Amino acid sequence: MADLNLYQSLVASAEGGGHHGPNFLGLMVYILLVVGVMFGLMASAKKGLNSRFFTRPITQKFEQLYLFIENLCIGIIGSHGARYIPMIMTFWLVIFISNLVALFFPTSPTADLSFNLGLALISIAYVQYEGMRANGFVGHWRHFAGPKLGPALIIINIMLFGIELVSEMMKNLSLSLRLYGNIDGGHRAADAMTQLSSDYYIPLGAFLLPIKLLTCVVQALIFSLLTCVYISLVTHHDEGHADDQHGSDELAAAH
């Protein structure tokens, strides 16, 4: 049992000896590709917006996607969830298209830990910002210290505050590691299966592509869903208490 050094292990797996992804410039090229595809699709969808009903298929698809994200936001965050739709939809589109790139190209931005950590930092920073905007600066940070227990038990409040801070930091780690592990794990599994059958010239890894497509959708969904849940945890409002409370309690239990 050597020393359990998580940080070194993470850095080693992200950049060290076993590194197989693109370098910084290569990652930028892939991100450019993703952004280009995203803006191209959306510009193409925007062309069909002027008619009374949408005749262009791509506009209809984007409408379906919008309705899906709207359901997600309203269902999880509650009645005030509509204003978070642009952010959640951006996360979904960026992650989904990045994941899709991995099916056609050797690697993808989301198969790189640094890109995922950047996404997770943006997500959690946005959650903190929204929490501070909803409850006020002091109210948001006091929320971490737990319930009021009186002056005799203030040590428990201090400990709770520390634990909650660590938990907030760990949200970054869990969001980025989940995405990275799933996408990069899919690549490695496909590579291993292709190598297994390389003597017979059968690309067995190609049979994993449908499962990888499923992973692409689910991981994009889970990232947006967890961002929604985190937002709903910090933006408690008193209006709509009756029907909102049940859903967020259930999600908090799962969290």
Next chain:
Amino acid sequence: MLSLALGIAAAGVAIGLGLIGYSGLQGMSRQPEAIGKLQTAMLIALAFVELVFLLTVFIAPASFGGK
């Protein structure tokens, strides 16, 4: 040793995922009108179970020294 550790972790996570799918499907078939809510909660639980295995993948090499 490392592969054994990863295998044990994978087995546990597979049991957990199976339980989530089992109970999710059961709940959905008993109450089809709650499918949307059930799916959301199921996906969240799935994500948290999966994270356990990913953490194992990252931490196990460090604690076993890569052997």
